Amino acid sequence: MDGPIWKALADETRRSILDALVDGPKATGDLVELFPHLGRTTVMMHLDILTEAKLVLVKREGRMRWNHLNAMPIQLIYDRWVNWQVRDATTLASGLKSFVEKNNSPRTHKRKKAG
Amino acid sequence: MDGPIWKALADETRRSILDALVDGPKATGDLVELFPHLGRTTVMMHLDILTEAKLVLVKREGRMRWNHLNAMPIQLIYDRWVNWQVRDATTLASGLKSFVEKNNSPRTHKRKKAG
DNA sequence: CACATATGTCATAAAAAACTGACATATACA
DNA sequence: TGTATATGTCAGTTTTTTATGACATATGTG
Numbered sequence: 001m002d003g004p005i006w007k008a009l010a011d012e013t014r015r016s017i018l019d020a021l022v023d024g025p026k027a028t029g030d031l032v033e034l035f036p037h038l039g040r041t042t043v044m045m046h047l048d049i050l051t052e053a054k055l056v057l058v059k060r061e062g063r064m065r066w067n068h069l070n071a072m073p074i075q076l077i078y079d080r081w082v083n084w085q086v087r088d089a090t091t092l093a094s095g096l097k098s099f100v101e102k103n104n105s106p107r108t109h110k111r112k113k114a115g
Numbered sequence: 116m117d118g119p120i121w122k123a124l125a126d127e128t129r130r131s132i133l134d135a136l137v138d139g140p141k142a143t144g145d146l147v148e149l150f151p152h153l154g155r156t157t158v159m160m161h162l163d164i165l166t167e168a169k170l171v172l173v174k175r176e177g178r179m180r181w182n183h184l185n186a187m188p189i190q191l192i193y194d195r196w197v198n199w200q201v202r203d204a205t206t207l208a209s210g211l212k213s214f215v216e217k218n219n220s221p222r223t224h225k226r227k228k229a230g
Numbered sequence: 231c232a233c234a235t236a237t238g239t240c241a242t243a244a245a246a247a248a249c250t251g252a253c254a255t256a257t258a259c260a
Numbered sequence: 261t262g263t264a265t266a267t268g269t270c271a272g273t274t275t276t277t278t279a280t281g282a283c284a285t286a287t288g289t290g
Binding site: 027028029040041044060062063064065 | 265266267268269
Binding site: 122126128153154155156157160161164177178179 | 277278279280281286287288
């Protein structure tokens with residue numbers, strides 16, 4: 001249900017795009033210039049993904065496409081997080097807290113490093 | 116920097132694992148039983164990703180591995196979100212709000228549906 | 231020790247996501 | 261109309277992620 005939001009936020013480039021939109025709406029071309037290492041098609045694909053997640057709202061003016069930030073969907077994530085916090089407080093009180101303090105780098109088995 | 120957290124949360128199975136751990140720590144085998152459509156190796160891979168993101172903390176007892184939820188990293192995401200909210204309030208006041216209300220389904224160009 | 235159990239590691243296959251070039255459309259403006 | 265500009269679409273490759281089977285280690289118990 002909220003899957004698309006998480007997927008949208010999982011990519012570093014897309015999070016950067018959202019950051020760039022915090023100061024106000026930007027045209028697609030303006031955004032493309034912010035990512036010199038990426039092609040225009042790529043940036044547009046990221047914008048589509050953000051738009052499907054409703055994190056970006058699009059307004060057209062002539063041949064310009066203005067991309068607006070929409071922070072509302074993050075509310076959903078926030079709600080989920082609040083639930084965790086409340087229940088986690090209980091978990092901490094019941095013994096996990098001391099474990100966390102004593103056992104900071106548990107180091108499980110190895111995983112191949114990405115790249 | 117907080118990339119691993121977002122990546123970890125992007126997957127539905129991993130979010131379910133975190134939900135399952137809210138009630139308290141679980142052994143790896145217990146978690147495997149919660150996902151009958153997945154193999155043990157797969158669940159362990161997800162646990163590794165969650166552990167690297169520090170969303171899950173591991174405690175060993177004999178041959179048992181107890182996986183604990185750790186909600187702390189979400190605080191980082193929360194902080195980022197709060198900043199957005201504050202600045203978004205400004206954005207809304209300066210005209211985006213009426214746009215959002217009038218223009219609910221902007222519908223950009225088509226993207227192939229996943230699957 | 232012999233055996234069951236729980237977890238750890240590795241190589242590989244399948245699926246999904248990221249990225250791109252080439253071409254298409256649509257608007258502005260002389 | 262002709263041309264420049266900004267965005268839209270498509271087909272394809274590359275990279276990353278997800279998933280799994282086969283085998284290894286490590287612990288508990290008779």
